[in-house]
Amino acid sequence: MTDLILWGRASSANLQKARWALEETGVRFELREVGGRFGGLDTPEFGAMNPNRLVPVLQHGELTLWESHAVVRYVAAVFGGETLWPVDPTDRAPIDQWTDWTATTFQRGWIPLFWQLVRTPPENHDTQAIAAALKDTVAALQIMNGQLEKTDYLAGDEFSYADIVAGVSLYRLTTMEVDLPSLAGIEAWHERLKRRPAFEKTVCISYEELRGRSAH
Numbered sequence: 001m002t003d004l005i006l007w008g009r010a011s012s013a014n015l016q017k018a019r020w021a022l023e024e025t026g027v028r029f030e031l032r033e034v035g036g037r038f039g040g041l042d043t044p045e046f047g048a049m050n051p052n053r054l055v056p057v058l059q060h061g062e063l064t065l066w067e068s069h070a071v072v073r074y075v076a077a078v079f080g081g082e083t084l085w086p087v088d089p090t091d092r093a094p095i096d097q098w099t100d101w102t103a104t105t106f107q108r109g110w111i112p113l114f115w116q117l118v119r120t121p122p123e124n125h126d127t128q129a130i131a132a133a134l135k136d137t138v139a140a141l142q143i144m145n146g147q148l149e150k151t152d153y154l155a156g157d158e159f160s161y162a163d164i165v166a167g168v169s170l171y172r173l174t175t176m177e178v179d180l181p182s183l184a185g186i187e188a189w190h191e192r193l194k195r196r197p198a199f200e201k202t203v204c205i206s207y208e209e210l211r212g213r214s215a216h
């Protein structure tokens with residue numbers, strides 16, 4: 001029995017951020033599968049946990065928490081020790097910078113691309129939307145690459161939760177049928193992430209169940 005419960009489906013990119021963070025810490029938790037083909041988001045009980053009716057949701061004792069980046073930060077702070085939660089604000093600030101940048105900038109490009117190329121049936125593809133999303137994605141990748149040519153990880157030379165939230169995006173991008181520029185800093189970072197068992201276990205998994213599913 002554990003009082004740490006993660007609600008969501010393994011194929012959800014936002015769930016993967018939380019699950020990867022939990023796996024990095026080694027803490028014991030239970031994954032309760034809801035969302036997508038599992039359903040269960042429209043129940044009053046789920047609505048009481050997350051009024052947005054989205055995953056992930058983390059329950060820890062009395063706390064119920066939604067928004068994947070808030071969950072990742074909480075997991076890092078409570079279970080991550082000094083490695084995942086540096087106490088010095090000067091060390092943590094760049095981690096938060098890249099974590100928020102992933103939500104506001106990186107995902108704004110690749111998520112629409114994923115919805116077009118994977119979740120929308122080919123006959124309904126919108127070539128203009130694809131071109132616009134690809135342009136935003138490449139611009140974001142170039143910004144990341146600029147950093148990753150200077151440091152091993154996004155927020156410096158140590159792995160951090162910024163690499164978790166952006167690494168989930170990277171896996172989706174590199175497995176979609178899309179031509180991306182070859183960027184040496186990102187490729188080296190990807191190789192470093194692949195050496196982490198938690199990345200392989202929680203992120204590098206099939207999302208074929210989502211193909212052609214334009215509704216959740």
Ligand SMILES: N[C@@H](CCC(=O)N[C@@H](CS)C(=O)NCC(=O)O)C(=O)O
Binds near residue numbers: 014035041068
């Ligand atoms: N901003 C939210 C977005 C959450 C979100 O969009 N979750 C998706 C999965 S990635 C979801 O719950 N979709 C409904 C479903 O899976 O049925 C977060 O970062 O947690």
